Amino acid sequence: MSQMQNVEKQLREMILGLEVGPGERLTERWIESRFGASRTPVRAALLRLETEGLVCRDGRGWTVSPINLAKLEQIAVYREAVEVAALGLTCALEDRSAVDVVEAMLDSCDASTPREEWHRVGMDFHIELARLSGNEFLFRAVRDAMTRLSRARWLEVRDEAALGRAWAEHHAILAAVRAGVADKAARLLSAHITGSRDRLVMSLHNDRRGLRARGFAVVAA
Amino acid sequence: MSQMQNVEKQLREMILGLEVGPGERLTERWIESRFGASRTPVRAALLRLETEGLVCRDGRGWTVSPINLAKLEQIAVYREAVEVAALGLTCALEDRSAVDVVEAMLDSCDASTPREEWHRVGMDFHIELARLSGNEFLFRAVRDAMTRLSRARWLEVRDEAALGRAWAEHHAILAAVRAGVADKAARLLSAHITGSRDRLVMSLHNDRRGLRARGFAVVAA
DNA sequence: GATACCAAACTGGTATCCCAAATTGGTATC
DNA sequence: GATACCAATTTGGGATACCAGTTTGGTATC
Known part of the structure; x- marks a missing residue:
């Protein structure tokens, strides 16, 4: 499986499993180091998860969607x-x-x-x-x-x-x-x-x- | 408006306006040169348009979604x-x-x-x-x-x-x-x-x- | 002329730079 | 002590270099 799908899947599970809390700030660099991928797949994952409503933009920057x-x-x-x-x-x-x-x-x-x-x-x-x-x-x-x-x-x-x-x-x-x-x-x-x-x-x-x-x-x- | 939103908007209009036909192959490099943007915003636009059903992956590569x-x-x-x-x-x-x-x-x-x-x-x-x-x-x-x-x-x-x-x-x-x-x-x-x-x-x-x-x-x- | 084969070009995926803007932390000033 | 201000850091957005896998075009062979 490609890195992109991997990051997306793992990050989704972290969010759904509340390992990162609703409302928590996310930085692309943190995700990058957390999953050992570069920013390109990380950004692809974030764009996907945004359409799923799991993360949202907070001005400049990303946030785990609040409840x-x-x-x-x-x-x-x-x-x-x-x-x-x-x-x-x-x-x-x-x-x-x-x-x-x-x-x-x-x-x-x-x-x-x-x-x-x-x-x-x-x-x-x-x-x-x-x-x-x-x-x-x-x-x-x-x-x-x-x-x-x-x-x-x-x-x-x-x-x-x-x-x-x-x-x-x-x-x-x-x-x-x-x-x-x-x-x-x-x-x-x-x-x-x-x-x-x-x-x-x-x-x-x-x-x-x-x-x-x-x-x-x-x-x- | 950022390049990313620009590419997304323009490409969406091209697809909806049938300037690129359903089933037509798309390459990231073609879009890149067509809109004068780099691959980063192009990829973001493609990922978005994919969730809208306007483009789809065709094995390796992108295609304007057939009807x-x-x-x-x-x-x-x-x-x-x-x-x-x-x-x-x-x-x-x-x-x-x-x-x-x-x-x-x-x-x-x-x-x-x-x-x-x-x-x-x-x-x-x-x-x-x-x-x-x-x-x-x-x-x-x-x-x-x-x-x-x-x-x-x-x-x-x-x-x-x-x-x-x-x-x-x-x-x-x-x-x-x-x-x-x-x-x-x-x-x-x-x-x-x-x-x-x-x-x-x-x-x-x-x-x-x-x-x-x-x-x-x-x-x- | 058909076909097997190989090198060159091209593809999307990834990593890595650079940049402008925003945040941050500390410091000088009052 | 509060505050204004500035430099350093960090941020996401963008551009580009590189890679492996595939396609392609041409060529040598039969």
């Missing part, structure tokens, strides 16, 4: 639109057996699964479900939205009950898709996303002091 | 989802007076207006309408989709009647938005986009021989 509650709400609305549309396409397919693969993914998590894995599978469920639609642009939109929500979802404080409820909702959505009941599936997914959004924003809003104490920029607007 | 009929259909489906969602938000606003600005834009076109201007206004109508939603991500999604559709729409053969019909549909949509009848507005917009998509694909499909004769890569899949 913006107002934007999170907007992203969730966007996500609902594209994810519901994708689900509609999937329900209209003759062969919907691929949902089994997605369901197996869900079932791969149990009580012994580490939280990090639950987080990843929780995102991939939505991404892979969107992929089934066969529409590349809806799929990419969902993946992009989930990426932008990823750090916030990781910081969200979720109790065991909320986690179980989310998993039950995932299964209910799959059941409706498998049965081909498009409007029910859409309604379930829509409610799932809306509820998820409200809980996410409320959780971060309540915790914003603690998050800022950890050095994370969490802004309201 | 792909299957992808156009997918983009139109994606566009419908985000544009309808944005319109729903706009209809829910208390103050919808901003539609007047969009309507004025439409009315700025008359029989003496050059075709190029009709084309631009026809896209900006949808983009500015989406902006009114206040959701930055839905707006950017619509703008991105329209950009990807732009070259194809420019190549579409449209008779006077079809053009007038589209304009009438635009006005009807605005009227429904102004009245706040969300479901009617959504239905009109949905039909407008679907019809537009079908005519676009059919037109390009019928003309694909002529388009290829002009050196434009128009592929079915």
Whole structure:
């Protein structure tokens, strides 16, 4: 793999894994020495990550994108639109057996699964479900939205009950898709996303002091 | 304005204006000499334009993205989802007076207006309408989709009647938005986009021989 | 004339300079 | 002690040199 893709991938994982905090300043020279690459691939990586919303320009200079509650709400609305549309396409397919693969993914998590894995599978469920639609642009939109929500979802404080409820909702959505009941599936997914959004924003809003104490920029607007 | 943004803007206009044809090979050195910039800003521009779908990698090397009929259909489906969602938000606003600005834009076109201007206004109508939603991500999604559709729409053969019909549909949509009848507005917009998509694909499909004769890569899949 | 082959040219990827502008840190002044 | 000011450093933006892999054009061979 080329250096360029390497830097991009590693830096993305550092950002998503909160190894560099939201709002933190980035210099091209630091990244360069951190990953042992020269500035050319570093700048290519930064340009890519900028379009993904993970880094942003701060005047002259780069910053790990802060977590913006107002934007999170907007992203969730966007996500609902594209994810519901994708689900509609999937329900209209003759062969919907691929949902089994997605369901197996869900079932791969149990009580012994580490939280990090639950987080990843929780995102991939939505991404892979969107992929089934066969529409590349809806799929990419969902993946992009989930990426932008990823750090916030990781910081969200979720109790065991909320986690179980989310998993039950995932299964209910799959059941409706498998049965081909498009409007029910859409309604379930829509409610799932809306509820998820409200809980996410409320959780971060309540915790914003603690998050800022950890050095994370969490802004309201 | 920096060289980087300059190269990006000029190259984008060349591609959208079909001064370089779909499917045409691009070399960084050619762009470099063409715009009098060095490879650094050229590469930045190419990376940006790649995320916009205007150029793509062709193994080793760059190519002006071919016009792909299957992808156009997918983009139109994606566009419908985000544009309808944005319109729903706009209809829910208390103050919808901003539609007047969009309507004025439409009315700025008359029989003496050059075709190029009709084309631009026809896209900006949808983009500015989406902006009114206040959701930055839905707006950017619509703008991105329209950009990807732009070259194809420019190549579409449209008779006077079809053009007038589209304009009438635009006005009807605005009227429904102004009245706040969300479901009617959504239905009109949905039909407008679907019809537009079908005519676009059919037109390009019928003309694909002529388009290829002009050196434009128009592929079915 | 067709073909195998090789050298020259060209490609994008990378590393490294240079530059102007902005930041920073310390110092002189009041 | 506060502040104005200046020099040194650091920043991202740009230009260029170099590289390995590929393409290309021509030539020698059959």
